[in-house]
Amino acid sequence: MRFGSTEPILLVDEQGDRWICKLQPPPMSDHAVEWIVAALAREMGVAVAPCAVAELHPALIRALAVGAPSERAYAERAEKLGPTVFASRWLQGAREFTLARATDTPALLRVLTLDLLVANPDRQAVHPNLVRVGRDIVAIDHAQALPEAHGQDDEPIEVDLHVSHGVGAPGRAPSEAAIRRAVASLPVEWLSRPRREATVEGLLLRAERLGSGVAA
Numbered sequence: 001m002r003f004g005s006t007e008p009i010l011l012v013d014e015q016g017d018r019w020i021c022k023l024q025p026p027p028m029s030d031h032a033v034e035w036i037v038a039a040l041a042r043e044m045g046v047a048v049a050p051c052a053v054a055e056l057h058p059a060l061i062r063a064l065a066v067g068a069p070s071e072r073a074y075a076e077r078a079e080k081l082g083p084t085v086f087a088s089r090w091l092q093g094a095r096e097f098t099l100a101r102a103t104d105t106p107a108l109l110r111v112l113t114l115d116l117l118v119a120n121p122d123r124q125a126v127h128p129n130l131v132r133v134g135r136d137i138v139a140i141d142h143a144q145a146l147p148e149a150h151g152q153d154d155e156p157i158e159v160d161l162h163v164s165h166g167v168g169a170p171g172r173a174p175s176e177a178a179i180r181r182a183v184a185s186l187p188v189e190w191l192s193r194p195r196r197e198a199t200v201e202g203l204l205l206r207a208e209r210l211g212s213g214v215a216a
């Protein structure tokens with residue numbers, strides 16, 4: 001498929017349902033991050049596409065093995081780390097989010113709180129990574145969030161503070177138990193144990209800051 005900066009593949013499962021999957025080369029931290037953020041989003045009432053751990057069909061992996069260099073890298077990864085990938089459900093009728101309406105404010109505040117919790121740098125005004133599906137605003141593409149999962153735990157985390165433009169105060173972060181559950185629900189081959197632990201720590205720290213009213 002040709003859209004966005006990545007070129008995802010469209011997977012069709014045995015029921016005929018369609019799923020989007022981004023074929024990133026190793027490691028699997030992008031997949032892990034998408035999974036964790038989706039779990040936290042559901043906790044926080046942020047609409048996200050349903051997601052799944054998809055297992056690539058052996059025939060697809062064989063085809064990738066003789067494809068473009070990026071596809072070959074992916075086939076090699078599947079050899080080493082197994083054929084599972086993060087897949088998000090294709091949202092029929094999704095439209096780009098171009099203009100916020102007054103009635104969107106509660107949903108956008110929840111999105112903002114999520115972004116602060118997961119330190120998501122990839123939701124800019126010109127590039128919001130939001131789509132409209134019917135009445136819902138659905139948040140997509142969280143692969144760049146959770147710096148600790150990407151091994152960036154030493155870098156300062158900067159998030160655009162749209163909150164300072166009068167949108168309102170951020171909402172509540174999930175509980176410690178919910179944060180631990182979200183990280184624990186990950187397929188273990190997607191993220192090393194030290195990075196999982198660092199991810200939990202980063203999330204707990206930012207949740208505490210949200211709780212005390214300090215936005216970033």
Ligand SMILES: Nc1ncnc2c1ncn2[C@@H]1O[C@H](COP(=O)(O)OP(=O)(O)O)[C@@H](O)[C@H]1O
Nearest residue numbers: 003004005006020049088089090091094140141
């Ligand atoms: N689950 C989905 N259902 C429908 N359209 C989607 C879905 N995910 C992404 N898109 C469309 O693809 C575009 C790019 O997707 P995104 O995940 O942001 O990829 P990129 O890594 O290229 O930024 C989105 O702006 C949206 O229009």
Ligand SMILES: [Mg+2]
Nearest residue numbers: 004129140141
């Ligand atoms: Mg995007």
